Amino acid sequence: MLTANTQATDTGSLLSREKVVEFINPYLKNKGMYLDMAKAFGSPLYILETDVLARKAAQFRAAFSHRLPETAFFYAMKSNNLPHLSGHLLKHGFGLDVSSGVELSVALELGASSIIFSGPGKTIPELALAARHPDRVVILLDSIGEAKRLASVLKERQTRMPVGLRLNNNPEGLWRKFGVLPENLLSTFKEIQALGRLDFQGLQFHSSWNLNPDRQTAFIRKLGEILSVMPKPFLDAVQFIDIGGGYWPAQGEWLLSDVPQNYIIDQGSSIDLFAKELSTAIKEHILPLTQCRICFEPGRWICNDAMHILIQVVDCKEKDLVITDAGGNTVGWERYETDYCPVINLTRPGLSEKKCHILGSLCTPHDVWGYTYFGSAIKEDDILMIPAQGAYTYSLRQQFIKPIPRVAVKESASRHFLLSECGE
Numbered sequence: 075m076l077t078a079n080t081q082a083t084d085t086g087s088l089l090s091r092e093k094v095v096e097f098i099n100p101y102l103k104n105k106g107m108y109l110d111m112a113k114a115f116g117s118p119l120y121i122l123e124t125d126v127l128a129r130k131a132a133q134f135r136a137a138f139s140h141r142l143p144e145t146a147f148f149y150a151m152k153s154n155n156l157p158h159l160s161g162h163l164l165k166h167g168f169g170l171d172v173s174s175g176v177e178l179s180v181a182l183e184l185g186a187s188s189i190i191f192s193g194p195g196k197t198i199p200e201l202a203l204a205a206r207h208p209d210r211v212v213i214l215l216d217s218i219g220e221a222k223r224l225a226s227v228l229k230e231r232q233t234r235m236p237v238g239l240r241l242n243n244n245p246e247g248l249w250r251k252f253g254v255l256p257e258n259l260l261s262t263f264k265e266i267q268a269l270g271r272l273d274f275q276g277l278q279f280h281s282s283w284n285l286n287p288d289r290q291t292a293f294i295r296k297l298g299e300i301l302s303v304m305p306k307p308f309l310d311a312v313q314f315i316d317i318g319g320g321y322w323p324a325q326g327e328w329l330l331s332d333v334p335q336n337y338i339i340d341q342g343s344s345i346d347l348f349a350k351e352l353s354t355a356i357k358e359h360i361l362p363l364t365q366c367r368i369c370f371e372p373g374r375w376i377c378n379d380a381m382h383i384l385i386q387v388v389d390c391k392e393k394d395l396v397i398t399d400a401g402g403n404t405v406g407w408e409r410y411e412t413d414y415c416p417v418i419n420l421t422r423p424g425l426s427e428k429k430c431h432i433l434g435s436l437c438t439p440h441d442v443w444g445y446t447y448f449g450s451a452i453k454e455d456d457i458l459m460i461p462a463q464g465a466y467t468y469s470l471r472q473q474f475i476k477p478i479p480r481v482a483v484k485e486s487a488s489r490h491f492l493l494s495e496c497g498e
């Protein structure tokens with residue numbers, strides 16, 4: 075999942091400086107507020123901007139709900155598992171998409187009334203937890219074996235449960251682990267019906283890392299062909315089709331290259347383009363066969379821009395070598411050895427990008443924030459910002475050598491607070 079980006083560079087073009095400046099300008103404009111937060115809560119710090127989160131949620135929902143008769147939206151909790159973030163999305167009418175018993179417990183505690191539980195290899199205790207809440211949880215079954223395990227859990231509890239079935243949309247390579255093959259759909263449906271206790275309601279598929287809607291529309295077309303030969307009792311049972319997540323933010327994917335300060339961009343698509351093309355495909359291939367609800371499971375697209383990381387320079391060892399107070403454990407993987415995200419010096423702002431190794435303080439060389447910074451200079455105690463790092467960083471944070479930073483929430487220009495409880 076996290077290294078798929080290394081395959082994408084052959085399609086990329088050069089990232090323009092204008093695009094980078096356009097990206098960092100809003101953060102520079104608000105630098106006073108971020109500096110205030112660093113002063114109030116210390117460094118390093120994760121910052122959650124709830125108004126950004128609300129805007130993203132509203133924008134995503136509007137793009138699709140205006141184009142389709144019936145829609146439902148579920149935030150994929152794994153992309154950023156801060157409970158406070160999921161809690162906010164519930165307030166904006168999202169349900170939650172969980173992939174483990176731990177995530178399910180958080181979703182239940184947050185009071186979510188609409189939860190989908192997806193993922194391979196769900197254990198008996200995980201299935202049993204879901205089975206205690208058939209009014210709030212739909213299990214998206216990953217195999218017939220899992221259907222049987224769930225049926226025996228339900229038998230013990232003398233209860234029933236709504237379920238869907240995940241279809242595999244990529245049988246090549248390691249993605250083959252997910253779901254059941256489309257050619258086995260009818261037999262799996264019949265087995266599910268025969269098991270009793272499982273109220274079959276729909277289908278799900280998911281593909282990751284979509285810079286444009288092509289792969290998703292291709293599978294929607296294929297799904298239309300599959301559905302067109304399914305018997306009426308199956309089509310009558312289908313209440314939803316869940317087309318998953320995997321929407322890449324419109325800014326595209328930014329990667330380092332072998333040439334310093336030459337960055338590669340794999341162009342992204344606007345969410346309106348995704349919505350237009352996916353909705354057209356759904357209306358052409360799916361809705362004529364079954365008038366069902368279309369469900370979405372966005373993760374990255376929703377949370378990415380809503381969280382930032384603030385760090386502080388501890389040691390200026392050379393003109394072009396600084397050590398900061400936060401290490402790669404803050405993001406949990408060696409992200410900035412391949413990905414490019416501008417490092418902004420909030421203390422000494424400037425629009426020129428200067429070469430400098432911005433490194434963390436872990437006892438490993440694989441501890442990089444960036445190879446440049448934007449600013450007029452860089453000195454000890456300067457506060458640096460790595461903006462828009464909400465997706466697949468916070469969830470992967472780890473207690474390794476250094477402690478995990480705290481989370482501060484910015485609710486509006488004037489109101490911010492430390493999330494001391496963090497719900498964890």
Ligand SMILES: *Cc1c(COP(=O)(O)O)cnc(C)c1O
Pocket residue numbers: 150152153171192193280282283318319320321371372373374375
């Ligand atoms: C990870 C995942 C998502 C979210 O993917 P994003 O790329 O973050 O949008 C949605 N659905 C399922 C089943 C997933 O595994």
